[in-house]
Amino acid sequence: MAAPRNLSKALILLDARDDVAIAREQLMPGTRLDDDGNVAGLIPPGHKVALRDVSAGAPVRRYGQIIGFASKPIRRGEHVHTHNLSMGNFERDYAYGEEAHETAMAAQPATFLGIRRDDGRVATRNYIGILTSVNCSATVARAIADHFRRDIHPEALERYPNVDGVVALTHGQGCALDAEGEPLVVLRRTLAGYARHPNFYAVLIVGLGCETNQIDGLVASEHLERGARLRTLTIQQTGGTARTVAAGIEQVQALLADANRVTREPVEAKHLMVGLQCGGSDGYSGITANPALGAAVDRLVAHGGTAILSETPEIYGAEHLLTRRAISREVGKKLITRVRWWEAYCARLNANMNNNPSAGNKAGGLTTILEKSLGAVAKGGTTRLVETYEYAEAVRAHGLVFMDTPGYDPVSATGQVAGGANLICFTTGRGSAYGCAPSPSLKLGTNSTLWQRQEEDIDVNCGRILDGEQTVDQAGEEIFRLMLATASGQRTKSELHGYGQNEFVPWQLGAIM
Missing domain, CATH: 3.40.1400 (Ribose 5-phosphate Isomerase B; Chain: A,)
Structure with a gap:
């Protein structure tokens, strides 16, 4: 399908195949959609507006991917959200390894000031x-x-x-x-x-x-x-x-x-292992902070480091984008095995894989877990998926890996740190104040309104991408440099506030007798 002609600058179109655009700001009824029409109703910032008519039962696309199905007819210019968009089953082509490309390694590895332990491992805190x-x-x-x-x-x-x-x-x-x-x-x-x-x-x-x-x-x-x-x-x-x-x-x-006798010394970035998290997301997460973190992850991997993508229920519906990047069919199938476990787990407990997005995520413009997942996987950048781990398993591979965890941030990050993550990067569109001990946590905000409201908790304002002041790649470079500075001892906002001791939440499975 062709993109709309001269789409309003108040809207963001992510892919020419998309049925929806994203509002940069609150849109009033009558706001220009494009040369051929106007917005039909109030559209909150970060929410979706239909670019074309969609019949009931037909798929709706964002990022060029299916984010749900019209639960009733949707007219061009209308608000698209929970009242007219719902989940549905559809086939995903896992195409194991078809898009796995070798990462070009940096000629000169980046370094940070780390604490080298007796066994050769490197700490970012003591x-x-x-x-x-x-x-x-x-x-x-x-x-x-x-x-x-x-x-x-x-x-x-x-x-x-x-x-x-x-x-x-x-x-x-x-x-x-x-x-x-x-x-x-x-x-x-x-x-x-x-x-x-x-x-x-x-x-x-x-x-x-x-x-x-x-x-x-x-x-x-x-x-x-x-x-x-x-x-x-x-x-x-x-x-x-x-x-x-x-x-x-x-x-x-x-x-x-x-x-107290420890000292910091220059060490290569291959000793940095970063857990990737997103929580309190919004309609901008997959446009600004998540892809910016992904650009930083690509740099980290190119310098020999490791990034842990997790939250299995929050890559649900986008898992095919990861299996295509798996270095082997075995690694990709291990990921799908964990997805199938979650489907069975939810069925056994009479739960719904679409119980996330949460209320805050929906208020921010995310309608289905499919939509949230497609934005969430952007945190993993574009490099190959080199391994899949179960919860809290020791991560030994270098590069982008996946760890099976719940989507609940404290539980997920606890598993990542148990696996060896010595830094956490956490994107948020609603304003999470999460912190972590013993691994520092950087908070990346998705929009400038959040930054202005909650700057004391947010380390990076990725809203500058939305404001046209910075590209995704430039933000990725800024985040990568901040990773290195934080690993060298620079305090994060959550550390300054003393967060970390209450966020240790191991995954609780099974019956309590």
Whole structure:
């Protein structure tokens, strides 16, 4: 189909095949659509307007791809949203590997100032972590960490400027679950990923003593090794809450001098592993922040680094764009296996894969999960998909990889960090304030209105693309340079606000007994 003639500058057309355009600003009834007509009603910013008549049941396209089907006849110039657009089944051509092209590597690798650990891995931050085996030990873990909070006890870390902090990452699991089942396996894999994370100089694991997730079982099953850098305490063996808090404080205190001896040194960008997230999205996410992050990811991969694309329910309907870029049929089929798992999971729980977009996403102009997914995959750039991982698995490949996670951002990012991500990049159109420990999180806003309203939480304004002040490629270069600066120690907005300890949310699977 031909594109409309002389489309209004108030609208954005992403592909000549599209049935809809996106409003740059709020459009009033009668606003010019193109040379042949006007907008038929009020169109909020970021929302869709029909460029042609669409009959009931016919597919509707954005990005040149199907985003849903007309639930009733749609007239040219009308608002297209939940009242006239719905999900529907259609075939996707996975074409495994047909568009997988070798990435041209940078002649001179970029560098950042990283912290090299004894085993050769590189950290972007230097924390001491307090983990818990079970929710029952969460209060004790927090009390230990609170003793070293700079905002409460500034003197506690005064002599240790190279220690970024002592953080307690607690959760609501660890007991009343199958001792031999997948939920415990996933929880232990997640905890072990954090226990090994290079951004922790050392970790103390605190348990109660009678929980299903016994610390000895965790250590044995995940092949962890107790020592100076991995210590454990149980409340029942230590003699109660107060004694365990005191013992934990003593153990952390004994670690601080050695933890403070770290230095930063130039290291190649191949040591940077970035988790890609989007949350609180809007109709501009797939136009500005997501493709800009994708341009940064292409640069990262060209410099030898790794990017983790995730949120399986939020690539649903766009998975065929990733399988085409898989380096092998095996890698592509592993991704489709995870998509099929989600379909079965939702069917078993009487859930709907289209339960996302959330209310905020819909208010921002996203109608179906198909539409959200097509914008979300843009975060992965254009390079080859080199591997597919299950939740919280250790990521060992370099390049663009996929990790199966839920779409809920804290759960998804927790899996990415467990897999080794030492930086998070998070796009948002509604204004997420997400932060992460031990890996810093950069927030990329999709529009300038959000930036003006919530600049204290957003690190980059990708709305400049929409405003015509910057290209996607220029924004990608800016984000890539900010990745390197953040990995070198520059603080993100969420770090300045102290976010991170409440955002550790392991994926909870299975029945709670």
